[in-house]
Amino acid sequence: MENKKRVVVGLSGGVDSSVAAFLLKEQGYEVIGMFMKNWHDESVTISNECPWMEDSTDAMLVAEKLGIPFQAIDLSEEYRERIVDYMFAEYEAGRTPNPDILCNREIKFDIFLKAAQKLKADYVATGHYCQKGSIEKEGKIIYRLLAGSDQNKDQSYFLCQLNQDQLAKALFPIGHLQKSEVRRIAKEQDLITADKKDSQGLCFIGKVRLPEFLQQQLKPRKGKIIVIPNDLEIFKRQKLPAGFSVEDYDEEILDNICLPIHYQESEGKLIGEHNGAHYFTVGQRKGLQVGGTGKPLFVIATDTQENNIYTGLGEEHPGLNRQGLFVPKKDVHWIREDLKLEIGETARYKARIRYRQPLTWATLIMKEKGLYVLFDEAQRGIASGQFVAWYEETESIGSGVIF
Numbered sequence: 577m578e579n580k581k582r583v584v585v586g587l588s589g590g591v592d593s594s595v596a597a598f599l600l601k602e603q604g605y606e607v608i609g610m611f612m613k614n615w616h617d618e619s620v621t622i623s624n625e626c627p628w629m630e631d632s633t634d635a636m637l638v639a640e641k642l643g644i645p646f647q648a649i650d651l652s653e654e655y656r657e658r659i660v661d662y663m664f665a666e667y668e669a670g671r672t673p674n675p676d677i678l679c680n681r682e683i684k685f686d687i688f689l690k691a692a693q694k695l696k697a698d699y700v701a702t703g704h705y706c707q708k709g710s711i712e713k714e715g716k717i718i719y720r721l722l723a724g725s726d727q728n729k730d731q732s733y734f735l736c737q738l739n740q741d742q743l744a745k746a747l748f749p750i751g752h753l754q755k756s757e758v759r760r761i762a763k764e765q766d767l768i769t770a771d772k773k774d775s776q777g778l779c780f781i782g783k784v785r786l787p788e789f790l791q792q793q794l795k796p797r798k799g800k801i802i803v804i805p806n807d808l809e810i811f812k813r814q815k816l817p818a819g820f821s822v823e824d825y826d827e828e829i830l831d832n833i834c835l836p837i838h839y840q841e842s843e844g845k846l847i848g849e850h851n852g853a854h855y856f857t858v859g860q861r862k863g864l865q866v867g868g869t870g871k872p873l874f875v876i877a878t879d880t881q882e883n884n885i886y887t888g889l890g891e892e893h894p895g896l897n898r899q900g901l902f903v904p905k906k907d908v909h910w911i912r913e914d915l916k917l918e919i920g921e922t923a924r925y926k927a928r929i930r931y932r933q934p935l936t937w938a939t940l941i942m943k944e945k946g947l948y949v950l951f952d953e954a955q956r957g958i959a960s961g962q963f964v965a966w967y968e969e970t971e972s973i974g975s976g977v978i979f
Contacts, residue, residue, distance in 0.1 A: 580606040583747060584692035585701045586684055587611050587638060587646070589631025591769040592703025594638040595758045596749040598765055600701055601642055603749075608695060609639035611648040612688055614655040614679075627775075637768045649691055651683060658682040664793050670880035671961030672857040676931075677975075681737040689745060699747045705729040707751035708743060709971075713914060719743035721911050723970040726754045733931045736965035736975035737909055794854050799883035801848040801866060802841055804876060804895055810837055811894040816950070822922050825941055830948045834900035835979065836960060839877055839886045850885050853878040859896065859957020874957075897954040901929070901964060903976030904946040910974040917942035925966035925973060929955055935967055947976055 585597040587609040601607045611632050632648055639646035659675055659682065666673040684702060692700045705724030710717050719740055724730040738746070750758050762770035813832040817824070848866040850856065856863070860875045869889060876895030877886040888895045910916045917923055921942050926935035927949060936955070941948040949964055958978060965975040 580604060581698040582606045582608065582696060583699045583701050584608045584610050584688075584695060584697040586688060586703075587635035588703065588775070589634035589638075589769065589772075590703065590775055591762050591767070591772055592705070592750055592758060593635075594703075594767045594769045595753075595761050595765075596701050596703045597638065597642055597644060598761065598767070599749040600747070601644065605699075607642070607644045608692075608697070609635060609642075609644050609646040610688070610692070611635040611646070612683070613648055613650045614652055614659075614683065631775075634769055634772065641765070641767060649688070651687055654687050655679075655683060664790070666961050667790055667854045668794060668880060669961075670853060670878045672959040673961045674963050676734045677737055677963050680735050681742075685735075685738055685742040685746065689742065693745075699745055701747040701749055703750055704731045704735060704748050705751055705755075706732040706735055706748050708746060708748055717744075718912065718914055721972040722751075723967075723972075724748075724751045728932075729755050731931075732967075732970075732972045733928060733963075733965050736911070736963060736972050738911060739909075740911070740913065743911070790855060794852060796851040797853075797883050799850050799853055799885065800841070800846055801850050801864060801885045801887060802839070802844040803847045803869075803873070803887050803889060804839055804844040804893075806888060806890075806893050806895070808843060808894075814894065814899065816899055822939065822941070825948070827943060827945075830900070830941065830943070830950075831902075833898075833950065834902040834948050836958075837877065837895065839879070839884075839895075841882070841884060844886065847873075847887070853880045853883045853885050856885050858959040891956075897956050898958045899954045900948060900950040901955075901958050902946055902948055902979045903964065904979050905944075907977035907979075908947045908974070909976060912971075912973045915973055917947070919944055925968060927951070927964055927966040929958055929962060929964050929978065938966065940966065946979070 583600050583605045585607060587593050597607055597609055613628055636646050659678055663673050663675055689700050705726055707722040709720040709722050721732055721735055723732045856875050856878050858875055861872050864873055866873055871890035873887045873889060874896050875885055876888045919942055923940045925940055927938040928935050937952040939950045960978055962978050963975050964978055966973050
């Protein structure tokens with residue numbers, strides 16, 4: 577009998593990974609379930625319940641039900657170093673990180689993958705709603721990361737930092753299913769996770785409130801909330817010049833449109849106080865606690881050096897809506913390395929700057945210092961530290977960290 581391919585499934589204690597494990601077993605793989613414990617600090621979970629204990633038990637019960645071997649692996653040390661410390665540093669610098677994208681790149685498809693390979697696994701599998709394809713090009717197999725069939729649940733954005741080596745070893749067994757079908761299979765198989773609510777919370781930290789989590793290390797500091805008028809001179813320069821074409825894009829025009837604005841106190845007026853600029857992110861409107869402004873107030877920039885928050889009134893404020901963004905050269909990532917833009921090249925792709933955001937047309941322009949992304953329609957709340965991902969139809973082509 578031929579040797580079965582061995583797959584290690586990341587069992588999180590949720591319904592998606594449970595059904596992923598069941599389907600792989602049905603397909604004839606030799607399946608091992610592995611639970612990743614990524615967080616120890618109980619002091620920042622919302623309630624007394626201990627989420628990872630409960631999740632770990634559920635994962636173990638699912639493995640037992642499916643008759644597959646199970647083990648737990650403690651990755652909390654690596655998780656603290658690669659995810660948590662990074663998040664604190666980013667927030668402190670006034671940027672907005674995306675822990676889920678990092679968790680996939682650094683933990684699930686790196687440290688976890690290496691642990692699986694020690695068990696002589698051919699693949700690792702997760703319960704992500706995305707799909708994998710492949711094409712052959714010049715005698716070489718190229719792997720493709722494709723959106724999940726369930727448009728409401730497509731999680732390809734969270735995997736936008738994976739590379740060819742990681743994709744080669746990845747399986748996404750539920751990517752072709754709708755969420756409702758996943759639940760139905762779990763019920764039919766009598767899996768304990770069938771009705772379990774989807775986890776909300778940081779990737780694997782459990783039910784953590786972000787401000788409390790941040791406050792542990794980032795101490796409150798009183799600072800100013802400043803409202804910026806919507807007729808600043810700089811906003812005029814951020815518009816695309818009329819009748820431009822791609823050939824006209826010199827870097828000065830691109831910088832004006834794509835780089836974040838650094839506001840000065842003198843450009844606006846004081847409207848209130850806050851407890852620390854590092855707790856706020858661009859596009860945010862809740863938590864400012866400033867009343868009587870008529871229109872809603874939005875954060876348009878934070879300055880963690882001066883500890884100021886800059887805000888704008890109303891959804892149409894030019895500081896909230898930007899036509900472009902920039903990704904420094906070192907932060908540009910191509911899943912499809914064969915489609916990588918060289919300096920001076922441009923391309924048209926659809927892009928998004930956050931999970932679940934509809935894809936929207938953009939022009940990508942590669943220059944010496946990095947990638948400029950110009951959107952056909954202005955985007956709201958472009959935040960430094962977040963990821964932009966670009967697609968061709970349903971295929972994720974590449975991504976980058978927004979400057």
